[in-house]
Amino acid sequence: MRYAYDCISMKKEKKYTLRVRLWVEETNGIFLGLGRVILLENIGKTGSITNAAKEMKMSYRQAWQFVEDMNKQANVPLVEKMLGGKNGGGARLTVAGESAVKSYFKLENKIRKFANKEATKLKF
Amino acid sequence: MRYAYDCISMKKEKKYTLRVRLWVEETNGIFLGLGRVILLENIGKTGSITNAAKEMKMSYRQAWQFVEDMNKQANVPLVEKMLGGKNGGGARLTVAGESAVKSYFKLENKIRKFANKEATKLKF
DNA sequence: AGTCGGTATTCATAATAAAACATACCGTTA
DNA sequence: TAACGGTATGTTTTATTATGAATACCGACT
Numbered sequence: 001m002r003y004a005y006d007c008i009s010m011k012k013e014k015k016y017t018l019r020v021r022l023w024v025e026e027t028n029g030i031f032l033g034l035g036r037v038i039l040l041e042n043i044g045k046t047g048s049i050t051n052a053a054k055e056m057k058m059s060y061r062q063a064w065q066f067v068e069d070m071n072k073q074a075n076v077p078l079v080e081k082m083l084g085g086k087n088g089g090g091a092r093l094t095v096a097g098e099s100a101v102k103s104y105f106k107l108e109n110k111i112r113k114f115a116n117k118e119a120t121k122l123k124f
Numbered sequence: 125m126r127y128a129y130d131c132i133s134m135k136k137e138k139k140y141t142l143r144v145r146l147w148v149e150e151t152n153g154i155f156l157g158l159g160r161v162i163l164l165e166n167i168g169k170t171g172s173i174t175n176a177a178k179e180m181k182m183s184y185r186q187a188w189q190f191v192e193d194m195n196k197q198a199n200v201p202l203v204e205k206m207l208g209g210k211n212g213g214g215a216r217l218t219v220a221g222e223s224a225v226k227s228y229f230k231l232e233n234k235i236r237k238f239a240n241k242e243a244t245k246l247k248f
Numbered sequence: 249a250g251t252c253g254g255t256a257t258t259c260a261t262a263a264t265a266a267a268a269c270a271t272a273c274c275g276t277t278a
Numbered sequence: 279t280a281a282c283g284g285t286a287t288g289t290t291t292t293a294t295t296a297t298g299a300a301t302a303c304c305g306a307c308t
Contacts, residue, residue, distance in 0.1 A: 183266070183267050185266085208275025209277095213274075213275080
């Protein structure tokens with residue numbers, strides 16, 4: 001049994017959650033991170049950098065730079081861009097791009113799962 | 125053998141390294157992250173927030189805020205502060221503080237090791 | 249040839265975050 | 279009680295980063 005009295009000094013236990021973030025670096029800086037991968041995903045979905053950026057409320061400026069940066073740092077470009085033409089142009093993922101997105105998420109999931117398992121042992 | 129000719133289309137394979145970062149969140153925001161843990165470690169080493177901050181080129185302002193924040197979010201304060209006195213005061217880690225540092229690094233190592241193992245399977 | 253819509257690029261501006269500065273407070277010791 | 283050195287706190291600059299606006303370019307299509 002427990003007396004109401006006990007509650008006086010009872011502090012609610014806080015709840016903590018473990019967060020993990022991973023990214024891939026190349027000699028010139030960041031190659032792939034969560035934001036970039038989501039951008040890639042959106043390019044695949046929408047067919048253009050412009051719309052991919054809108055999708056995630058990122059400025060076109062930044063989205064374009066990310067794409068440029070990733071393509072330069074990859075062994076094979078991840079995004080193929082088209083200039084002019086019927087709909088003004090657009091962008092799509094290369095095979096390497098598709099694969100990079102999948103690999104990243106796969107790895108992230110695996111690590112996140114592992115981290116959460118390990119985290120249950122923690123007590124702060 | 126290999127012909128010089130082969131080199132014309134040879135691109136140097138880029139080298140990638142996987143980076144991992146983890147932090148613990150509470151309802152009010154970040155509770156523990158790498159920077160905060162290193163700060164704790166330095167407080168333990170130097171006996172004051174001031175010197176701990178200097179050690180890592182962090183402004184006292186920020187260091188103090190971090191400490192305040194951590195203490196508020198922890199079930200038990202991680203840092204015990206002393207005001208005035210012989211050397212003007214100081215700060216030291218509580219048992220919970222020591223334990224938090226150890227736990228964090230232990231977890232980080234485990235996850236980093238796992239991540240690196242998984243990363244070897246990656247190809248970009 | 250002119251329209252359309254996305255890419256490519258520069259420049260100015262806003263939003264955020266971090267550092268620097270300035271002061272008051274605090275308690276032991278000389 | 280005056281000095282010292284760290285804590286406590288607000289304010290002001292600086293630095294970093296992201297956004298927005300403006301413009302040129304490109305190529306299929308009508």
